[in-house]
Amino acid sequence: MKRKSSFLSSALFTIAVLTPTAYATNGTLTGQIGVQVxxxxxxxxxxxxxxGTVNEWGSINFGTYADLSNIINGSVIGSDGANTVTVTCTSGLSPTLxxxxxxxxxxxxxxxxxxSTKIPYRLYSNSSYSSEIAVNGSIALTADGTAQNIPIYGRILPADQTSTAPSSGTYTDTVTATLSW
Structure with a gap:
């Protein structure tokens, strides 16, 4: 009978050692997580x-007129239709548009x-219309980490027109702006 008792004790001991019990102690592990930007x-x-793949940086809407006998001015307005488009560049760069x-x-x-009717217009980098942006011309921007308005103003001049009374219609153009730094 001693043999049965010894065998039973040995089997119970093996089960107790190999089986986790509700009496295990709690523990804590501490580690680190790296964070970077x-x-x-x-x-x-x-x-x-x-x-799609096209960035739309705003528009100039000159409005509605019966003729082009007077100077017509406009400026770039962003996608919300009320505020200007802005550019923000990190400090130390020399950005141009x-x-x-x-x-x-x-x-x-x-x-x-x-x-087939064209209405010529000019673009300027200041609101006084004294610094014209030539075709393929550029304007320097500030790079200080703050948002700045894109300074683009449009003007239709009567002297540039072949006719100051062109055909009625909606006249459009698309200018490509390239921001470099």
């Missing part, structure tokens, strides 16, 4: 939208078109 030099454009001739450039003037 890399801020690279660069620029971003604010108050814009994108459609280059503007091409648009889709309908003629004789170094940008032009809006409806059918």
């Amino acid at each position: 890399i801020i690279s030099e660069g620029c971003t454009v604010g108050n814009n939208t994108s459609s 280059k503007l091409d001739g648009g889709l309908n450039e003629t004789s170094s003037l940008r032009s809006m078109i409806s059918g």
Whole structure:
């Protein structure tokens, strides 16, 4: 009988050692998690939208007029239709914004078109319309980490027109803006 008791004790001991019990003690482990962000030099454009692969940085809407016998002014407005487009560049960069001739450039003037009729217009980098942005010209921007308005103003001049009473219609153009740093 001693043999059964010894065998039974040995079996119970093996089960007790190999089976976790509700009497295990609680513990605590401490570890570390690395956290990182890399801020690279660069620029971003604010108050814009994108459609597919095209970034839309705003628009100039000159309004509705019966003729072009007077100077007509406008400025770039962002995608919300009320505020300007902004550029923010990290400090230490030398950013520039280059503007091409648009889709309908003629004789170094940008032009809006409806059918075959064109309305030439000019772009400026200041609100006094004294610094014209030539076709493929650029404007320097500030790089100090704060958002700044993109300074683009449009003007339709009667002297640039072949007719100050063009056909009625909606005249459009698209200028490609390239931000470099």
